[in-house]
Amino acid sequence: MTLKIGSVELPNPVILAPMAGVSDLPFRLLCREQGAGLVCMEMVSAKAIAYHNKNTEKLMETREQERPVSLQLFGSEPDLMAEIAAQIEERPFDILDINMGCPVPKIVGNGEGSALMKNPRLIEEIITKVSRAIKKPLTVKFRKGFDDDHVNAVEIAKIAEASGAAAVAIHGRTREQYYSGKADWEIIRQVKEAVSIPVIGNGDVDSPEKVRALLDATGCDGVMIGRAARGNPWIFHRVSEYLKTGKLPDKPSREEIKAMMLRHARMQVEHKGDYTGIREMRKHISWYTTGLPGSAKLRGRINSVESLEEMEALLREM
Structure with missing residues (x-):
């Protein structure tokens, strides 16, 4: 069970989510060893790259043995995002992802992360300009919507596809929910039905059985695991084996x-x-x-x- 995103073929459709303070180089290497089909870096700021921030440089370090690896960029200025994307494309990563889902107040207050979901026209401009600036596949990660009154994941997915994205990842919660309550898998199914590019589902996936259930319930092409991987890199081995064989591997001793x-x-x-x-x-x-x-x-x-x-x-x- 493989997954192709643009020109990049993943060995399996189970992906380590980008998590600030978690998905650093050592942890990515451990998750890749355990069978993650794709590992995602911590998000990095387009502005910080432009200012040659040393901490940001450290965040972008990669190793050949973790590939395929995705670099996640955040920002809200289309021209700057495109310029930085072109500038960093020669680095050894395989997929560029744009963060449109981060719920953290500081990020949202700057009009970045999930705040972008309130401005579909800006999203269209960012994705169009970034996708035209690079040759590597571009993906976009976003949420169900900003809040329950503005559930627009299907609209954003269609914009992403039309603007040049090779795949989308959707977290089944709104920004206002953060990580509380239950993830809405129905919205993931609706997104999958609305676009022809690969759709990666995310939210409440904490076991091999839940991964299988999400794939079956939504028809999505891949699954992104975030918080359930913390302290548990084995989840990628257990999930990939379960998807292949239907048998549940033992938990680590x-x-x-x-x-x-x-x-x-x-x-x-x-x-x-x-x-x-x-x-x-x-x-x-x-x-x-x-x-x-x-x-x-x-x-x-x-x-x-x-x-x-x-x-x-x-x-x-x-």
Whole structure:
């Protein structure tokens, strides 16, 4: 079960969603190893690239072994977005994605992310200009709508297709919902019926069975997994195997979880340095250990750890 987006063929239709503070290089590599068909970088600002921001440069680092990989851009100025897209196209990524779904107040307040859904004409201009500026496939990620009074995902999908997008990804919640309540899979089905480009569904997909259910309920071409992948890179292996064989692979053992955490911590420190790597690893460990016996005590202790050596010692005690 493969998925083709423009000229890029994915080995399977199960995709790691772009998540700020989560889908960094170490985590993407782990998810790719576990079988993700496509991994998506954390979103980067077109303006920040234009200003040569050092932190943004770090966000765009890639490795050959994680490909195919998607770079996600956000902004609201069509000409700048197109200029930056053309400028970065030579980098080693495979698909360029435009973020039109981020619900964070700071982003929305700047007229970016999901705020764009309130302005279909601007969306049309952005996608048209960016798609004409690059040769790589362009995708767009958006939501059901801005709020329940403005559910326009079908309209936005049609605009995206007509303006040059090679695929769309839709989260079945409005911006006002953030991540609360239940994702609306019916809107994903409506989008799929409205366009001929691939449609990737997102929202409340936290198990292999849910992935199968979403594909069956909506007819969508691919599935994007976000929060359910945090502390759980194995979900990509389990989903891809389930889709292939119909059999549900075992969940990872405690020893496998421990080994993955240790490896992730080493990769994080190697990529970001001791101080930042350890600080960022704390949240990953809380996700990895959710529901395990003694996890609350471990999370309490992990917050005082300052070095990789201390973290390794503590995890070995598990």
